[in-house]
Each structure stands twice: as C-alpha cells, then as structure tokens.
Amino acid sequence: MCVPPNVQEHTVPAQATSPSGPATSTSRTAAPSGRERLLRAALKLSAQRRSIANIGLRELAREAGLHHTAIYRHFKSVDDVATTLVHTLSSQLRADLRRTRRAAVEDGQDMIRASTQRYFDYVLQHPQGVIFCAREVHGALPTLRQALQAMLDDFAMDSADDLAELTPELELPDRETVLVLTRLIAEHTLYAAMDYLEHPGQRAQIVNRATLFSEWLIAGASRPAAAPTPRSKPAG
Numbered sequence: 001m002c003v004p005p006n007v008q009e010h011t012v013p014a015q016a017t018s019p020s021g022p023a024t025s026t027s028r029t030a031a032p033s034g035r036e037r038l039l040r041a042a043l044k045l046s047a048q049r050r051s052i053a054n055i056g057l058r059e060l061a062r063e064a065g066l067h068h069t070a071i072y073r074h075f076k077s078v079d080d081v082a083t084t085l086v087h088t089l090s091s092q093l094r095a096d097l098r099r100t101r102r103a104a105v106e107d108g109q110d111m112i113r114a115s116t117q118r119y120f121d122y123v124l125q126h127p128q129g130v131i132f133c134a135r136e137v138h139g140a141l142p143t144l145r146q147a148l149q150a151m152l153d154d155f156a157m158d159s160a161d162d163l164a165e166l167t168p169e170l171e172l173p174d175r176e177t178v179l180v181l182t183r184l185i186a187e188h189t190l191y192a193a194m195d196y197l198e199h200p201g202q203r204a205q206i207v208n209r210a211t212l213f214s215e216w217l218i219a220g221a222s223r224p225a226a227a228p229t230p231r232s233k234p235a236g
Contacts, residue, residue: 035074037064039088042081043128052082052132053140079143082136086147089129093122094158105166112218116189116211120203123193130193137190152190156182163218170222181217188213 032040041063046052055078061068075081097115104114123130137148159182163172172178192210196203 034064034066034070037066038071038074038081039085040064042085043132046135047128047131050135051139052078052136052144079141082141082144083147085132086144086151089133090151090154093119094155096122097155098158098162101162101166110215111162111166112214113211116214117207119189120193120196120207120210123196127197130190130197134190134194152183152186155186159185170218172218173221177221181221185214185217 038060041060042052042055045055045060045063049055057071057075057078058068060078060081061071064071075084097119100115100118101111104111133148133151136144137152139145156179160175160178163170163178163182164175189210192206196206199206
C-alpha cells in the first residue's frame with residue numbers, strides 16, 4: 001500500500017501542494033518547492049528506468065529543472081531521496097483509510113469493504129506511487145527496501161488498531177496474530193493495485209477479490225475452529 005499524496009504526477013497541478021499535505025489556499029498559485037520538484041522527478045524517472053537506483057543526482061536535478069548543486073540543499077544522496085519519498089508518500093493514504101473505516105462504522109457499512117474501495121480509488125488517482133512501491137519493495141537499495149517494509153508494517157498496525165477499536169463484535173485473536181493477518185493484507189493489496197492499474201476491465205473483480213481476501217482472513221481467525229467430527233470405530 002503505497003501512494004504519494006502530492007508528488008506522484010510529473011505534471012505540475014494548477015494549485016501546488018507540499019508532499020506533507022495540502023497547501024493553504026492563497027490568492028496566487030504557489031509554485032512547487034525545489035524539494036517537491038525533485039520528488040516528482042524521482043517518481044517520473046523511476047517509472048521510466050524501472051528503479052530509482054539507476055538515477056544519478058545530476059540527472060534528477062536536470063529533470064526537476066534545477067542546477068545540480070541545488071539538490072544538496074534538500075537531499076544527500078539518491079537513497080535519501082528514495083526514503084524521503086516513502087516517509088512522505090504514505091501519510092495521506094494512512095490517514096484517509098482510517099477516516100474511511102471510522103465513517104463506514106458510523107454509517108453502519110462494512111468497514112473492510114469501504115476502506116478497500118477507497119484504497120483502489122486512491123490508486124487510480126496516483127498510479128506512479130503504486131508503481132514505485134511495488135517495484136522497489138524488493139529492489140536494489142537496502143535502505144529503500146527497509147523503508148518500504150516499515151511502511152507496510154505501519155499500514156498493518158493501523159488496520160489492527162482499527163479492527164480492535166471499531167469491531168468489538170469480533171472475537172479477534174491475540175494482537176500478534178492480528179498483525180500477521182493485517183500485514184498479509186497490506187502486501188496483497190499493494191500487488192493487487194498493480195493488477196488494478198494494468199487491467200481496467202477487471203477492476204470491479206479485483207476490488208471484490210481483495211475485499212474477500214481481507215474479510216476471510218479476519219473472519220477465519222476470529223472464530224474458533226469447528227471441533228473435528230469423531231471417526232466411527234470399525235464394527236467388531
């Protein structure tokens with residue numbers, strides 16, 4: 001689960017926003033900062049090159065329209081750019097999913113289905129972020145792999161916390177088990193997002209499968225296994 005809030009598109013929007021959140025509305029359109037331009041450039045180039053590890057700092061600065069020395073005001077290395085992307089890109093989606101879960105429960109809706117649909121809606125709005133994360137989660141940069149694994153852990157913890165708080169009717173297993181399940185869900189939805197982008201005609205089915213996957217994992221772990229049927233003894 002990995003989608004950047006404001007840095008994913010290489011086209012500058014009409015009203016720029018910072019990577020950490022929406023900018024305050026002003027009477028004049030704010031130009032993107034050098035930092036934001038570099039993050040956008042990194043996503044664009046990594047999508048073209050298949051890995052951010054293949055991008056040099058000079059090339060990144062050139063794509064962002066900055067002098068090559070300007071990049072050092074914001075980042076020390078490509079690793080620094082990559083991990084900054086991870087730390088900034090998940091914040092909006094994490095908050096958005098938690099709001100969606102709470103709103104669904106308040107409205108008497110299925111929390112898992114509502115948050116899964118919201119996730120895929122967001123994926124469609126921010127495709128480059130999904131491509132970046134899905135490629136780099138097992139990519140060449142160790143620091144980036146670690147950052148992405150930690151991000152998946154964060155999504156798993158959010159889900160576990162919300163399940164415990166918002167679904168008291170479920171008899172959930174211990175927290176360690178719930179975290180294993182929600183981590184599996186986080187990984188599954190990341191890769192399902194790639195299918196969602198690549199197969200427009202199958203999007204409804206992909207959302208439904210991801211929802212069922214999550215619901216079955218949670219429901220299966222929340223109910224005690226049925227006692228095995230006693231085997232009849234042979235006659236005689």
